[in-house]
Structures are given as structure tokens and as C-alpha cells.
Amino acid sequence: MGKGKRKKAKESRRKLRRARKTAERGPAREKRWEQQYREGAGEDIHAPFERIVSRRDRRRREIDMAREMLHEQQLEPAGELPPGTVEGVIVEVVPGGCIVEAEGEKTRCVLRGMLKSLETQERNVIAVGDKVLFLPLEEGAGVIERIMRRNTILSRKYMQREHVVAVNVDQLVVVASVDAPPLRTRLIDRYLVAAENGGLDAVILLNKMDLAPDDAPRRALHVYSDIGYEVVFCSAETGEGLEDVKTALTGKSSIFAGQSGTGKSTILNVLQPGLKLRVAEVSKTTRKGAHTTTSVTLLSLDFGGYVVDTPGIREFALWDIAPADLPYFFPEFEEYIGQCSFRGCSHTHEPRCRVKQALEEGKINADRYDSYRRLVESLR
Ligand code: GDP
Ligand code: ZN
Secondary structure, three states: OOHHHHHHHHHHHHHHHHHHHHHHHOOOHHHHHHHHHHHOOOOOOOHHHHOOOOHHHHHHHHHHHHHHHHHHHHHOOOOOOOOOOEEEEEEEEEOOEEEEEEOOEEEEEEEOOOHHHHHHHOOOOOOOOOEEEEEEOOOOEEEEEEEOOOOOEEEEEEOOEEEEEEEOOOEEEEEEEOOOOOOOHHHHHHHHHHHHHHOOEEEEEEEOHHHOOOOHHHHHOHHHHHOOOEEEEOOOOOOOOHHHHHHHHOOOEEEEEOOOOOOHHHHHHHHOOOOOOOOHHHHHHOOOOOHHHHOOEEEEOOOOOEEEEOOOOOOOOOOOOOHHHHHHHOHHHOOOOOOOOOOOOOOOOOOOOHHHHHHHOOOOOHHHHHHHHHHHHHHO
């Protein structure tokens, strides 16, 4: 599958998923709001507040409202901006505000008005990766004036709630290694599902190619390029393939994931010596504080692009995946979904399942299907 075709397929998958979610639990708050303001839909925005809600729920609603107000300002750019506002990216969220980077310069910004107090209670109002307009004040300080709409949201489960790790991340870079630790495609599949769920593109890096005894590792990953994922083979040790890694990262915002020891930090440090990556060990020693959950930073790459640094958040929880959505996260299932005999076919036990037929015909890889089965089980 070509890149353009894959993009299109992805977009249609996203649409399907959105349609499904909407049918199941009504449009997401943000969308609902957006419709009202953009198309003048007649729904009463205050309706949810008339219900009796717990204080905690009400607090959450306030936060949602606040977030919506920010979007309003972005969607309805009628309100004047103070002269001198600058466009930037939030590279770190800190107590009481955030660090915004614009043209290589960092500014410590606070949020305007009540958002400031809300932010101390709810970390998701702003997140690393948010594109903002801010007003620089004196030396290295500023005020956030607007927050742009988010393209992607990467979140994980934390204390039974959704915690936004980073937003507007373009791609998940899944790093595996030929050996030490050995290649585990099952794990790659889990990361790919997490990427699809977050609406992120995915790139697979197979590192430690210097340890490959033959071309078995290359062959093992053929299945992924066949279904449209970009696969890069490299060795941080010998430098093989690192130019391709660079190309894959340039001009994009990426988040690295993969088993510990596959060489994520080594690759990044070779590509950009001096990159202030915090290694996994650091987070172990500071686990006692709340900081490990929030100290996500966006590191800018000299050759263009950003990398999200997430100490201690190497494993992505499969947050908020409805089992019914899962088939859509396997791109190779796409052309068969909907052709099964049973509506809402889970593609596991039902007779006359088109996906299983494709599996039998060898059009769907057996290992990938096995991963799918395991994920279905784990989501039950
Ligand atoms: P991370 O946990 O994914 O960040 O992995 P690290 O970057 O800490 O690397 C783990 C170990 O693998 C280190 O001892 C590295 O020196 C080693 N390593 C990284 N890349 C390569 C490679 O391409 N080949 C070999 N043989 N070892 C590598
Ligand atoms: Zn089926």
C-alpha cells in the first residue's frame, strides 16, 4: 500500500470509528460544541449543567467549559489579540503554567484567567505539544492567549482516569531490536494498535542490525511494510540506516516507544549528541513524587522536528479501546470488515467471517491475526 493510499485508508478508519463512537454515546463534548458554533445547531449548551451532579463532576464540567472557551477563541477569531502575540509550542507543562518554545527560544507562560486555577487541578487543559499563541511579557515570561485545536491526543490510564501524555504528536516510533532484547512482533502489534487508537502514524525501527546473523529479522518485518507501515532497519552501533531514521523523523513530532534496552536513547543520542534525554533509571529513583507522571517534555531536533521525552511512560495502556473498534486498528482487515455474515462480527468465532476467510487464503498474516485474537481477549 502506498503512503497516500494508506493515509486515505487511515482517514476512513478514523471516520468509521468516530461514527461508531457517536452512535454509541453521542458526540464527544468538543465536537458537539464545535457543531453548535460552526453550524448553529440548536442544542442548549447549558443542558448538561441542569442535571444534579456531584461536586467533582461539576468541577470536571467547568474544566470542559473552560477548554471549550479556549477553542471558541480559536474557532471564532473575531476577538482581538493583543498586539505582539507569538505562535509557539508547549514543550513542557510545569506547576502553574508551561514552557513554550518559539523559534528556538523558550518562554515560561501562565494561562489567562480562571484557566490558571483549573490547570492546577486538571492537567489536561494544556498538554505538551499544544500549539498556542502567547504574549511575551518581560524577560522569558508570557501569557497564553489562545490554544489551537489538537490534531492527535495520546493518553494513558492513570488512577483510573485519562491522562493526556502529549498532543499533536504525528507519529509513534516503535523501536525493536534484533537481539538483547529479542524481537517480539506481538509487542510491536500492541504498539501499532495504540498508535492507531491515538490517530498517530507509526514507524517501526528495527535496531541492532549489527547483531543480525542473517536476513531473518528483515523477513520477519516484511508483513508490516506489506500493510503500509514504514519500516526502517538500523544500527546505532555501526551507523547503518541512521540516515533513514533521520529522514523519518525530520519535520515531524515523534514519540518513541518500545521495550527497554532496544536502543531508543542510544539512537537519539547518536542522531543528536547532547539531546537532554532523561534515561529510564532517573524516573525509577524519583518515583515517589508526582513528577514522574507529568514530566513529559518535547525536545527539538536540530535537523527539524520534535521528540517527546516521557520518562517512566514507556508502556502505553490501551486506553479507551472498545473491542468493536479493534478490527479497525488492523489496517489489513479493512477491506474485509463489513463483508462478514454477522453484523458486528468480532472475527473470532462467527461462521462465514470474511476476515477469517482472508486469513485462510493467506491474505492476512497468521501472526497478526493471532495478535488480534489476544487483544480481543485482553479487552474483554
Ligand atoms: P533504551 O532502553 O531503549 O533507551 O535502550 P538504550 O539506548 O539504553 O540501549 C540499551 C543497550 O543497547 C545499550 O547498552 C546500548 O549500548 C545498546 N545498543 C544500542 N543500540 C545498539 C546497536 O545498534 N547495536 C548493539 N549491538 N547494541 C546497541
Ligand atoms: Zn468477521
